[in-house]
Amino acid sequence: MSKDQLSRRNFLEKSALIGAAGVIGLNALSSCKNTTKEVDYEFPPLLDQAPDGKELKVGLVGCGNRGTGAALNFLAAGHGLHLVALADVFEDKVWDCRDKLLKQRVEVPEANCFWGFDAYKSLLDVDLDVVILATPPHFRPMHFDAAVQAKKHVFLEKPVCVDPVGARQIMATSKKAENMGLSVITGTQRRHSRDYLETYRQVASGAIGDLVAAKAYWLQSHVWFRTREEGWSDMEYMLRNWNSFCWLGGDHILDTHVHNIDIVNWFMGKTPESAIGFGGRHRRLTGDQYDFFSIDFDFGNGISSHSFSRQIDGCANQLGEVIMGTEGYTNCKNTVFNHDGSVKWTYEYPKNKDGRSTGVVAVSPYVQEHIHLVTAIRTNKPVVEAHRTAESTLTAIMGRTAAYTGQKVTWEDMMTSNEKLGPGTYEMGPVDMEFPIPKQGTQHKA
Numbered sequence: 001m002s003k004d005q006l007s008r009r010n011f012l013e014k015s016a017l018i019g020a021a022g023v024i025g026l027n028a029l030s031s032c033k034n035t036t037k038e039v040d041y042e043f044p045p046l047l048d049q050a051p052d053g054k055e056l057k058v059g060l061v062g063c064g065n066r067g068t069g070a071a072l073n074f075l076a077a078g079h080g081l082h083l084v085a086l087a088d089v090f091e092d093k094v095w096d097c098r099d100k101l102l103k104q105r106v107e108v109p110e111a112n113c114f115w116g117f118d119a120y121k122s123l124l125d126v127d128l129d130v131v132i133l134a135t136p137p138h139f140r141p142m143h144f145d146a147a148v149q150a151k152k153h154v155f156l157e158k159p160v161c162v163d164p165v166g167a168r169q170i171m172a173t174s175k176k177a178e179n180m181g182l183s184v185i186t187g188t189q190r191r192h193s194r195d196y197l198e199t200y201r202q203v204a205s206g207a208i209g210d211l212v213a214a215k216a217y218w219l220q221s222h223v224w225f226r227t228r229e230e231g232w233s234d235m236e237y238m239l240r241n242w243n244s245f246c247w248l249g250g251d252h253i254l255d256t257h258v259h260n261i262d263i264v265n266w267f268m269g270k271t272p273e274s275a276i277g278f279g280g281r282h283r284r285l286t287g288d289q290y291d292f293f294s295i296d297f298d299f300g301n302g303i304s305s306h307s308f309s310r311q312i313d314g315c316a317n318q319l320g321e322v323i324m325g326t327e328g329y330t331n332c333k334n335t336v337f338n339h340d341g342s343v344k345w346t347y348e349y350p351k352n353k354d355g356r357s358t359g360v361v362a363v364s365p366y367v368q369e370h371i372h373l374v375t376a377i378r379t380n381k382p383v384v385e386a387h388r389t390a391e392s393t394l395t396a397i398m399g400r401t402a403a404y405t406g407q408k409v410t411w412e413d414m415m416t417s418n419e420k421l422g423p424g425t426y427e428m429g430p431v432d433m434e435f436p437i438p439k440q441g442t443q444h445k446a
Contacts, residue, residue, distance in 0.1 A: 244287025
């Protein structure tokens with residue numbers, strides 16, 4: 001596997017620390033016509049590594065595979081970057097993470113390893129500059145607010161919340177971060193991928209004309225889950241199996257499909273006005289989440305996006321986005337097509353020693369986003385991405401709500417909703433919650 005194909009989920013299994021190097025490869029092969037519109041978008045600096053500067057110390061909150069991989073991605077972004085503290089609700093997760101890091105020649109002092117529900121508070125008391133937040137997303141709004149209050153720069157994993165109240169809290173904290181001159185990068189790595197960025201530039205410049213429709217899809221086999229073990233309390237079981245419970249993970253329309261939803265919002269230049277759709281559960285073995293969603297997002301003026309996601313074994317799988325325009329369409333990643341399917345423009349990837357295209361960008365977007373964060377800090381040019389990622393997460397929540405209820409749900413509904421998922425207190429032991437599988441509509445009579 002190429003270093004540019006790494007994901008945080010498989011980083012530890014597939015690679016050691018990587019260096020950021022390669023050719024930028026952002027020159028447009030522009031055979032597109034009418035690409036004269038001015039592009040109003042702040043593109044990230046696409047450096048092969050962050051500039052040298054102040055030594056930066058980072059702490060990791062959330063020591064699972066996603067968090068551990070994100071920490072290694074951060075360390076690969078440049079020189080003078082140090083991981084100095086770890087925090088997780090579970091002690092075994094902390095030590096497991098520390099052991100994995102030691103194998104990558106990254107040593108975190110034992111004195112800076114914390115566990116428990118308040119472990120993040122102890123971590124924020126350590127002398128550090130940056131915090132990576134990678135716990136189950138239910139806790140993201142609370143942890144983000146604490147990190148900003150402590151005047152830390154933040155890498156914020158997606159999704160950034162699981163409910164409307166959390167989304168609005170992220171938006172409010174994002175504003176605080178802006179006012180304090182902090183930098184916040186989120187784990188929407190496609191927005192830091194050189195091929196996606198250049199394709200966006202082509203589309204925003206007018207390569208496919210006016211946008212008229214879109215579709216986004218994430219269809220895959222089942223994902224990881226845990227069955228309950230003897231001695232686990234309600235809380236411990238749900239936390240160790242967080243990807244199966246809506247209050248912790250938000251359902252897979254947030255956990256994975258939010259990437260596709262974010263791309264459509266980005267290319268459209270706005271959030272949808274409403275959503276209507278459906279979903280269901282046929283194969284899952286634990287938790288309270290759906291196996292599939294099919295949502296129509298209405299962007300107004302007759303423009304909509306069909307957004308569908310599924311996690312079931314033995315089905316045809318597909319992943320990506322398509323944006324349709326009056327003068328063509330794009331896969332959003334690397335190609336612009338004419339309506340007859342012929343290629344109008346394609347992204348030029350770096351070539352290997354034989355002169356053939358590698359098919360991957362020069363720097364993994366999982367590292368590129370951390371290069372952006374470190375560069376923003378060291379050049380004192382703050383950037384805050386939290387608000388836009390909160391909007392994309394809230395879009396996914398709007399779709400989830402439409403599917404769970406069978407009702408049309410509007411953006412205004414989301415911005416005024418008091419829905420807040422989860423228990424009132426966090427402690428190991430029994431949890432007084434029920435987990436019925438959402439059912440749409442009402443039962444008709446026989």
